Every structure is written in structure tokens, then in C-alpha cells.
Amino acid sequence: MPKRAYHHGNLKSALIEAALQLIAIKGPTGFTLSEAAKQAGVTPAAVYRHFEGREDLIAEAALQGYVIFGDLMEHAYQSGQPSALAAFEATGRAYLAFARKFPGHYIAMFESGISVNRTPELAQAVARANAVLEKAASDLSQHIPEDKRPPASMFSAHIWAMSHGVVELFARNSPGRASPFPPEDLLESGIGIYLRGLGLIPPDS
Amino acid sequence: MPKRAYHHGNLKSALIEAALQLIAIKGPTGFTLSEAAKQAGVTPAAVYRHFEGREDLIAEAALQGYVIFGDLMEHAYQSGQPSALAAFEATGRAYLAFARKFPGHYIAMFESGISVNRTPELAQAVARANAVLEKAASDLSQHIPEDKRPPASMFSAHIWAMSHGVVELFARNSPGRASPFPPEDLLESGIGIYLRGLGLIPPDS
DNA sequence: ATTCTATGTTAAAAGCAAAAACATGAGGCA
DNA sequence: TGCCTCATGTTTTTGCTTTTAACATAGAAT
Numbered sequence: 001m002p003k004r005a006y007h008h009g010n011l012k013s014a015l016i017e018a019a020l021q022l023i024a025i026k027g028p029t030g031f032t033l034s035e036a037a038k039q040a041g042v043t044p045a046a047v048y049r050h051f052e053g054r055e056d057l058i059a060e061a062a063l064q065g066y067v068i069f070g071d072l073m074e075h076a077y078q079s080g081q082p083s084a085l086a087a088f089e090a091t092g093r094a095y096l097a098f099a100r101k102f103p104g105h106y107i108a109m110f111e112s113g114i115s116v117n118r119t120p121e122l123a124q125a126v127a128r129a130n131a132v133l134e135k136a137a138s139d140l141s142q143h144i145p146e147d148k149r150p151p152a153s154m155f156s157a158h159i160w161a162m163s164h165g166v167v168e169l170f171a172r173n174s175p176g177r178a179s180p181f182p183p184e185d186l187l188e189s190g191i192g193i194y195l196r197g198l199g200l201i202p203p204d205s
Numbered sequence: 206m207p208k209r210a211y212h213h214g215n216l217k218s219a220l221i222e223a224a225l226q227l228i229a230i231k232g233p234t235g236f237t238l239s240e241a242a243k244q245a246g247v248t249p250a251a252v253y254r255h256f257e258g259r260e261d262l263i264a265e266a267a268l269q270g271y272v273i274f275g276d277l278m279e280h281a282y283q284s285g286q287p288s289a290l291a292a293f294e295a296t297g298r299a300y301l302a303f304a305r306k307f308p309g310h311y312i313a314m315f316e317s318g319i320s321v322n323r324t325p326e327l328a329q330a331v332a333r334a335n336a337v338l339e340k341a342a343s344d345l346s347q348h349i350p351e352d353k354r355p356p357a358s359m360f361s362a363h364i365w366a367m368s369h370g371v372v373e374l375f376a377r378n379s380p381g382r383a384s385p386f387p388p389e390d391l392l393e394s395g396i397g398i399y400l401r402g403l404g405l406i407p408p409d410s
Numbered sequence: 411a412t413t414c415t416a417t418g419t420t421a422a423a424a425g426c427a428a429a430a431a432c433a434t435g436a437g438g439c440a
Numbered sequence: 441t442g443c444c445t446c447a448t449g450t451t452t453t454t455g456c457t458t459t460t461a462a463c464a465t466a467g468a469a470t
Contacts, residue, residue, distance in 0.1 A: 158394070165367055170362065
């Protein structure tokens with residue numbers, strides 16, 4: 001086969017792929033459109049046939065990430081059924097697992113500074129991922145006495161925040177804040193204590 | 206007074222000040238050394254007399270931020286004494302207040318991608334801020350039966366993570382994830398539930 | 411077969427980080 | 441007082457980046 005035809009064939013995917021790798025390695029700041037183009041075997045200007053520019057390329061990587069993320073959360077949720085508690089805890093673990101398995105996507109989504117309202121599709125992908133977590137929280141909420149039950153959206157926001165905080169501060173090596181505990185344990189124990197606070201699991205280790 | 210003398214007088218501070226403003230407005234990616242120099246009334250090259258480069262300028266802003274942050278946490282901790290619970294909750298609120306009052310510092314610290322181990326001073330400033338929170342957590346831990354008391358460092362890591370997650374996801378407008386609740390309420394309720402899970406506050410709203 | 415159009419390339423403008431060579435002026439020292 | 445020196449800024453240059461415009465190619469459609 002020849003070096004490369006004039007037409008790449010599926011440059012768009014190749015560029016996203018390259019962007020993901022580079023973002024994961026060099027961070028959202030160090031990532032350059034030119035380098036992604038070179039890695040895809042193409043000149044920088046070619047990128048503009050498929051993306052509006054550097055930001056748009058990152059945004060598309062993030063979009064892809066949110067879709068994968070939503071799928072993972074969905075799958076985790078299903079895997080825990082019919083136990084509301086098992087389903088919920090599985091989604092929590094899925095958050096960290098996603099950050100580990102898809103660092104490029106994760107960075108594009110949460111550390112690149114792109115707005116989730118950049119495009120309707122992106123906003124919708126975010127909303128969907130959110131909805132899965134909120135559903136898991138809502139299911140689990142049913143086991144709380146109705147009068148002292150927090151809104152499911154607040155419940156899920158707490159979990160999302162704790163998960164995100166653990167990943168950002170202790171899992172991703174960039175900040176370097178080495179905690180004495182593995183992030184997985186940290187998150188699991190944190191969520192455990194939180195759920196105990198809601199009366200959803202009995203007060204024993 | 207003349208336009209400006211050949212020697213600025215205190216260019217270093219002026220540059221940090223400019224950097225903080227610009228970072229807060231344009232984000233860590235949009236911030237440029239050149240623009241900070243211009244805003245300080247100086248050519249880009251002058252910056253290199255006071256900083257090693259762009260990264261170093263950001264790092265110094267972050268360092269200054271960690272010092273202020275540590276001071277705020279310390280003050281909040283003291284203000285809550287002698288009640289361990291009040292002191293602890295005050296430090297939690299201080300986290301969010303800091304992010305609101307010093308956006309430039311906050312971004313330089315947590316969103317610019319600089320490593321906390323970049324310099325010994327930076328690492329030490331981080332360690333100090335950490336220590337305040339850990340002390341507050343440790344004090345409060347004393348009220349937990351010893352056998353089911355998590356390590357104070359884990360305790361404080363949970364709170365730090367939740368606080369950080371709330372700020373990142375719901376307080377800073379950039380991501381745009383508007384939650385239906387004010388971040389302050391979200392954080393306060395989240396910490397409340399967590400503390401209940403530890404048996405540190407009685408099970409009523 | 412010829413044209414149209416999607417998808418590339420070259421070339422060029424504008425901006426940035428960083429380093430080198432040069433300029434200025436303030437403080438120390440004879 | 442007058443010179444020297446060195447800290448602090450400026451110009452200038454290099455090599456990168458993003459982005460746009462003009463041009464080239466080949467696969468598809470007519």
C-alpha cells in the first residue's frame with residue numbers, strides 16, 4: 001500500500017484519536033493542533049476541513065467522552081440492579097474507572113475549560129450522564145423516609161462532587177497531591193460515610 | 206509625575222497582579238505572558254528579569270494563593286474555637302469563600318496544571334493549608350468512638366474532595382453546570398450528611 | 411469523459427514564548 | 441564630585457503556534 005493517499009479516509013477520527021493521546025500526555029495547555037495534525041500525517045490546515053479550530057477539536061473529544069461516560073454509567077447502573085444500593089455504588093466506581101481508563105477524554109471533559117453549553121449535543125450528552133447518576137440516586141432515595149429525604153438532584157450532586165474532587169485532587173497525578181490512601185478506597189469510604197449519614201446503610205464498618 | 210520611569214519600582218508584584226486578573230478573566234489557557242506585561246506597562250522580555258517564564262509566573266501566583274488560602278483556613282479554624290464542630294464547618298465554608306473572593310488565585314492553584322511539587326516553597330504552602338484542615342478534622346474526630354474513627358487524613362481528604370468538587374462543578378461558571386442549588390447550600394448539606402454518617406451530629410435536619 | 415466538490419496542500423498574517431544583544435539609570439566607591 | 445557596575449528594561453530575533461486565503465487533487469455524479 002502507498003505511503004498515504006491524498007485523501008486520508010477517516011481523518012476526523014484520526015485527529016480526535018491523536019488529540020486524545022496528546023491531551024493525555026501534555027495536558028490541555030500543552031496540546032497543539034499542529035502536533036495532532038502531524039501525528040495524523042497531515043498538515044495543520046487540513047484540520048480545518050473537519051473542525052472549526054483547536055477548541056472545536058477538544059470539544060469534540062469531550063463530546064465523545066461524555067457519550068462513553070454515559071454508557072459506562074448506564075452499564076454500571078444496570079449491573080447493580082435490582083439492588084438500588086449496588087447500582088448506586090457501581091456508578092460511583094464507574095466515575096473513577098472512567099477517569100483512569102480514558103484520561104484523554106476525562107481531561108478534555110473536565111480540565112480543558114470548554115463549556116458544557118458549547119453546543120446542544122454536548123449539553124445533551126452531559127445531561128444524559130447526569131441523568132443516569134440522578135436516577136441511581138433517586139432509586140436509592142426511595143429507601144429514605146420521605147420527610148427527611150433530600151432532593152435526588154442534590155443527592156447526586158453531592159456524589160458527583162465527591163467523586164470529581166477525589167479524582168482531581170488525588171487520582172490524577174498532575175497536581176501531585178499524593179494522599180496516603182488509594183483513590184478508590186478514599187471514594188468508597190467517603191461515599192459509604194455519606195450514605196450512612198442518609199440512613200441508607202447501617203452504622204457499622 | 207512622569208509617564209513612568211525606566212525602572213518600574215515593583216514590577217514583580219505588578220506582574221502577579223496583572224496575571225491574576227487575566228487568569229480570572231481568560232482562564233489559564235487564554236492567559237498570556239505578553240498581555241500581563243502590557244498591562245503592567247512593560248515589554249514582554251522584562252518579565253524574564255523577575256520570572257523564569259510563563260509557567261513560573263503562574264506558579265508564583267499560585268504560591269501567593271496557597272499562602273492566603275492557608276491564612277483564611279487558619280482564621281476560620283480559630284474563629285470556630287473552642288467548638289470543634291464550629292471550627293470544622295467554618296473551614297469548609299472558607300474553602301468556598303476563597304474560591305469566590307480570589308478567583309485568579311484559585312484558578313492558578315487548581316486549574317492551571319502546575320504541580321504542587323514544583324518548588325519546595327509551593328509544596329510547603331500546600332502542606333500548611335492541608336495541615337489546617339487536617340487539624341480541624343482531627344479535633345472533631347476526637348468525638349468519634351475510637352474504634353470506628355477513620356484516620357484524620359482520610360476524613361480531611363473527604364471534605365477537601367467534596368469542597369473542591371462542588372467548587373469545580375457548580376460554583377465556577379466556566380463549566381456552566383448550573384445546579385438547582387446554590388453551591389454554599391450544596392456544600393453545607395453535603396458536609397452535614399457526611400458528618401451525620403460519622404455520628405458527629407444527631408440525625409435530624 | 412467532464413465537471414463538481416470534498417478534502418487535501420502551500421503560503422502568509424498575526425500572536426506568543428523565549429533568548430540574545432543592547433541601553434539606561436541608580437547606588438556604591440574612589 | 442565623578443566613574444563603574446549591575447539590576448532592570450528594551451529591541452531584535454528565532455521558532456513555534458493558530459487561523460485564513462489561494463491553490464491542487466482525486467473521487468463521485470452527471
